[in-house]
Amino acid sequence: xxxxxxxxxxxxxxxxxxxxxxxxxxxxxxxxxxxxxxxxxxxxxxxxxxxxxxxxxxxxxxxxxxxxxxxxxxxxxxxxxxxxxxxxxxxxxxxxxxxxxxxxxxxxxxxxxxxxxxxxxxxxxxxxxxxxxxxxxxxxxxxxxxxxxxxxxxxxxxxxxxxxxxxxxxxxxxxxxxxxxxxxxxxxxxxxxxxxxxxxxxxxxxxxxxxxxxxxxxxxxxxxxxxxxxxxxxxxxxxxxxxxxxxxxxxxxxxxxxxxxxxxxxxxxxxxxxxxxxxxxxxxxxxxxxxxxxxxxxxxxxxxxxxxxxxxxxxxxxxxxxxxxxxxxxxxxxxxxxxxxxxxxxxxxxxxxxxxxxxxxxxxxxxxxxxxxxxxxxxxxxxxxxxxxxxxxxxxxxxxxxxxxxxxxxxxxxxxxxxxxxxxxxxxxxxxxxxxxxxxxxxxxxxxxxxxxxxxxxxxxxxxxxxxxxxxxxxxxxxxxxxxxxxxxxxxxxxxxxxxxxxxxxxxxxxxxxxxxxxxxxxxxx
Amino acid sequence: xxxxxxxxxxxxxxxxxxxxxxxxxxxxxxxxxxxxxxxxxxxxxxxxxxxxxxxxxxxxxxxxxxxxxxxxxxxxxxxxxxxxxxxxxxxxxxxxxxxxxxxxxxxxxxxxxxxxxxxxxxxxxxxxxxxxxxxxxxxxxxxxxxxxxxxxxxxxxxxxxxxxxxxxxxxxxxxxxxxxxxxxxxxxxxxxxxxxxxxxxxxxxxxxxxxxxxxxxxxxxxxxxxxxxxxxxxxxxxxxxxxxxxxxxxxxxxxxxxxxxxxxxxxxxxxxxxxxxxxxxxxxxxxxxxxxxxxxxxxxxxxxxxxxxxxxxxxxxxxxxxxxxxxxxxxxxxxxxxxxxxxxxxxxxxxxxxxxxxxxxxxxxxxxxxxxxxxxxxxxxxxxx
Numbered sequence: 001x002x003x004x005x006x007x008x009x010x011x012x013x014x015x016x017x018x019x020x021x022x023x024x025x026x027x028x029x030x031x032x033x034x035x036x037x038x039x040x041x042x043x044x045x046x047x048x049x050x051x052x053x054x055x056x057x058x059x060x061x062x063x064x065x066x067x068x069x070x071x072x073x074x075x076x077x078x079x080x081x082x083x084x085x086x087x088x089x090x091x092x093x094x095x096x097x098x099x100x101x102x103x104x105x106x107x108x109x110x111x112x113x114x115x116x117x118x119x120x121x122x123x124x125x126x127x128x129x130x131x132x133x134x135x136x137x138x139x140x141x142x143x144x145x146x147x148x149x150x151x152x153x154x155x156x157x158x159x160x161x162x163x164x165x166x167x168x169x170x171x172x173x174x175x176x177x178x179x180x181x182x183x184x185x186x187x188x189x190x191x192x193x194x195x196x197x198x199x200x201x202x203x204x205x206x207x208x209x210x211x212x213x214x215x216x217x218x219x220x221x222x223x224x225x226x227x228x229x230x231x232x233x234x235x236x237x238x239x240x241x242x243x244x245x246x247x248x249x250x251x252x253x254x255x256x257x258x259x260x261x262x263x264x265x266x267x268x269x270x271x272x273x274x275x276x277x278x279x280x281x282x283x284x285x286x287x288x289x290x291x292x293x294x295x296x297x298x299x300x301x302x303x304x305x306x307x308x309x310x311x312x313x314x315x316x317x318x319x320x321x322x323x324x325x326x327x328x329x330x331x332x333x334x335x336x337x338x339x340x341x342x343x344x345x346x347x348x349x350x351x352x353x354x355x356x357x358x359x360x361x362x363x364x365x366x367x368x369x370x371x372x373x374x375x376x377x378x379x380x381x382x383x384x385x386x387x388x389x390x391x392x393x394x395x396x397x398x399x400x401x402x403x404x405x406x407x408x409x410x411x412x413x414x415x416x417x418x419x420x421x422x423x424x425x426x427x428x429x430x431x432x433x434x435x436x437x438x439x440x441x442x443x444x445x446x447x448x449x450x451x452x453x454x455x456x457x458x459x460x461x462x463x464x465x466x467x468x469x470x471x472x473x474x475x476x477x478x479x480x481x482x483x484x485x486x487x488x489x490x491x492x493x494x495x496x497x498x499x500x501x502x503x504x505x506x507x508x509x510x511x512x513x514x515x516x517x518x519x520x521x522x523x524x525x526x
Numbered sequence: 527x528x529x530x531x532x533x534x535x536x537x538x539x540x541x542x543x544x545x546x547x548x549x550x551x552x553x554x555x556x557x558x559x560x561x562x563x564x565x566x567x568x569x570x571x572x573x574x575x576x577x578x579x580x581x582x583x584x585x586x587x588x589x590x591x592x593x594x595x596x597x598x599x600x601x602x603x604x605x606x607x608x609x610x611x612x613x614x615x616x617x618x619x620x621x622x623x624x625x626x627x628x629x630x631x632x633x634x635x636x637x638x639x640x641x642x643x644x645x646x647x648x649x650x651x652x653x654x655x656x657x658x659x660x661x662x663x664x665x666x667x668x669x670x671x672x673x674x675x676x677x678x679x680x681x682x683x684x685x686x687x688x689x690x691x692x693x694x695x696x697x698x699x700x701x702x703x704x705x706x707x708x709x710x711x712x713x714x715x716x717x718x719x720x721x722x723x724x725x726x727x728x729x730x731x732x733x734x735x736x737x738x739x740x741x742x743x744x745x746x747x748x749x750x751x752x753x754x755x756x757x758x759x760x761x762x763x764x765x766x767x768x769x770x771x772x773x774x775x776x777x778x779x780x781x782x783x784x785x786x787x788x789x790x791x792x793x794x795x796x797x798x799x800x801x802x803x804x805x806x807x808x809x810x811x812x813x814x815x816x817x818x819x820x821x822x823x824x825x826x827x828x829x830x831x832x833x834x835x836x837x838x839x840x841x842x843x844x845x846x847x848x849x850x851x852x853x854x855x856x857x858x859x860x861x862x863x864x865x866x867x868x869x870x871x872x873x874x875x876x877x878x879x880x881x882x883x884x885x886x887x888x889x890x891x892x893x894x895x896x897x898x899x900x901x902x903x904x905x906x907x908x909x910x911x
Contacts, residue, residue, distance in 0.1 A: 276801070277802055277806065277807060277810075310658075311657045311658040311659075312596075312600065312801065312802060313802050314802070315621070315622030315804045315805060315806075315807070316600070316601075316621075316622070316651065316654040316655040316657065316804050317621050317622040317623075317654070317804070318622045319654070319657055320654045479623075486622070486807055487807075
């Protein structure tokens with residue numbers, strides 16, 4: 001296999017890479033997926049933390065998978081279950097108490113009454129507003145991005161449709177949306193509530209996985225971005241239980257194999273070969289080459305365009321824009337294998353549960369202050385899940401795995417991830433006495449470890465921060481939001497493209513469509 | 527006390543006292559002469575004897591290193607391999623969208639040593655383009671002083687001064703010589719469409735250069751010229767200029783204002799045979815597309831009034847505007863450079879030009895018939911001979 005030929009090469013076997021590869025293969029292309037790790041699946045796959053204990057690598061809360069991907073890849077046939085749209089959130093409070101946020105707003109309101117009658121009254125209306133605004137944003141996330149080109153009819157039509165999808169919601173809602181998307185989530189919350197616990201929990205959702213604190217501008221946007229993915233239509237309500245969840249990666253791998261996709265693991269790509277402005281294939285770290293007129297990169301845009309492609313082939317302004325993409329990861333991850341279920345409060349929910357430690361906006365913002373200056377966070381905010389509750393296959397019977405997202409962890413050389421693991425253990429111990437003794441294994445990653453493990457630049461989940469200035473037409477960089485890099489035959493399909501991160505497969509399906517459209521037209525669209 | 531805002535070039539101590547009008551203007555932070563005495567006489571000297579224009583404020587970048595040629599080929603639209611050591615050439619450069627950033631001259635001293643001369647600051651753009659290459663890029667504007675010697679007697683002046691290489695220095699040739707003990711670089715380049723040379727020296731040698739040239743000229747004299755006279759000559763020659771015929775694409779907000787080299791008649795200066803360069807992809811798409819919407823043209827108008835800032839009409843439809851206009855002393859005509867929509871850019875097309883002027887203080891308008899002609903109005907054999 002010193003030199004092979006194929007129709008398309010996929011760099012990176014993460015979920016978007018698998019989606020794109022499968023979609024292309026189903027249209028008759030010969031596709032080779034090259035995965036640097038020993039296992040495909042990227043951040044969405046599971047890993048074995050302790051013999052018999054499996055844990056989702058990064059993505060422990062799964063939003064709904066892209067409907068077009070599910071349909072076109074027939075993922076249902078391969079065991080993909082509809083996403084579960086909302087978890088029940090238990091906010092653990094410093095006094096040992098807790099506040100539960102149910103998927104049902106009225107139920108949450110009833111619990112809130114003990115804290116504040118005003119907040120209880122405001123909560124359902126606030127939820128309705130957020131949902132309406134997330135709905136308004138969703139067309140932007142679900143579609144491909146039109147270009148700012150008014151001379152192309154098809155494109156003009158797409159622009160018009162998009163404008164209308166927002167405008168038809170009425171003048172007032174459009175005005176509200178335009179106002180709130182630029183606001184900080186702290187301002188939005190403090191305008192409506194007085195209970196720290198509820199504000200802290202919502203604030204954490206707005207900033208988790210991003211390089212923002214709750215007082216950073218446009219964190220309402222990041223909240224809506226997250227909600228729009230989670231609350232997508234087609235997800236089943238959390239109460240419809242009974243199935244065990246299946247990691248989408250397993251379904252994707254099966255679908256890919258069934259479509260004839262060749263998946264090579266342990267195959268790191270060294271460079272993308274370009275001649276005369278056109279993609280010719282890839283060179284692997286072991287020196288072998290693969291000839292292919294199409295290369296689709298699931299790697300982040302910065303790595304793809306500054307490391308894999310030689311600078312000779314790209315315009316200076318494009319490279320400068322790519323370098324300017326903010327990719328600083330700020331989120332840590334701690335995984336546990338546990339001898340028994342920790343003693344955390346478990347309200348009857350009938351759906352997935354998660355626990356958060358984010359008792360107030362100030363708590364989260366102070367944690368952010370540390371990471372802003374590259375320091376370890378003494379008291380981070382946490383999002384805790386126990387995947388083995390939903391999927392008993394994750395751990396031996398009676399035993400459990402726990403996955404914790406840590407807001408925040410700095411991307412710095414001096415950062416000691418294991419120290420963060422200890423901090424997190426102590427924090428959970430405070431709410432679940434005896435927890436520390438049940439730990440069979442613990443693994444803690446800061447952004448640097450995540451970067452090394454998954455090849456995500458900066459260790460950023462989303463391959464580039466989620467922010468208004470890195471969204472939609474300007475993601476990954478202005479003028480290149482259509483999955484096409486400015487080299488004939490080179491495409492991007494990772495989270496660094498529109499609509500961003502989250503295990504939805506939207507980026508992958510859109511990129512595959514761009515490839516197939518260009519193939520059909522015999523040449524690429526501008 | 528506030529320091530003077532504009533810097534003085536090393537020639538200022540000579541040229542300052544010669545400027546009878548005391549009319550100066552800004553050029554990249556330097557004071558540069560608008561006119562010394564009378565622009566008509568200064569222009570006449572360009573076409574009839576020899577003139578000197580201080581081009582020190584022009585930005586000068588020294589490019590050196592193993593990857594210097596590779597860097598230049600990433601930057602410019604022409605192929606630097608077609609410029610041998612000891613030669614210079616004119617070239618535009620573009621951004622990734624194929625819009626022109628600037629045009630200027632590239633000197634090739636050796637395989638790996640170059641100088642780029644242009645009107646705007648380009649260091650950050652050059653550094654961005656040089657990403658990953660082993661090349662050194664220095665702004666040497668302050669270290670190098672330069673005089674543009676233009677006119678039919680310019681060669682004669684250099685020979686008298688003892689720069690014998692001028693005798694057979696070809697058009698766009700470059701020679702590194704000595705004027706007595708002073709190192710000088712002479713290039714056969716210029717902005718006037720006439721026989722002319724540019725002489726480049728270390729800044730500290732500027733005054734000595736002038737004195738030696740003046741001594742060589744003896745009673746024939748050298749006429750210093752200001753920007754007005756130069757502008758007349760450059761429009762006659764049909765040379766484009768940043769901020770006149772096109773804006774710098776980097777600082778232009780309105781997309782429709784950005785110009786492509788195809789619109790400016792520079793398609794000859796785009797070499798698609800070489801590998802990727804900034805804007806190649808976009809330029810290729812432009813080339814394969816329906817063609818530029820605007821074109822640079824020359825206009826000839828009746829009467830003596832220059833059609834400055836005139837809107838051009840075909841019937842009631844505005845189809846273009848003039849970018850620079852003068853009364854040409856050589857052609858004895860009112861001429862203008864203009865950007866015109868492509869369907870109206872063919873030679874011989876007649877357009878109506880709205881020419882504004884003031885009679886006493888009252889703003890007047892006359893509608894003149896402007897005829898489209900090639901934008902290189904003059905072609906003097908001595909320029910290249």
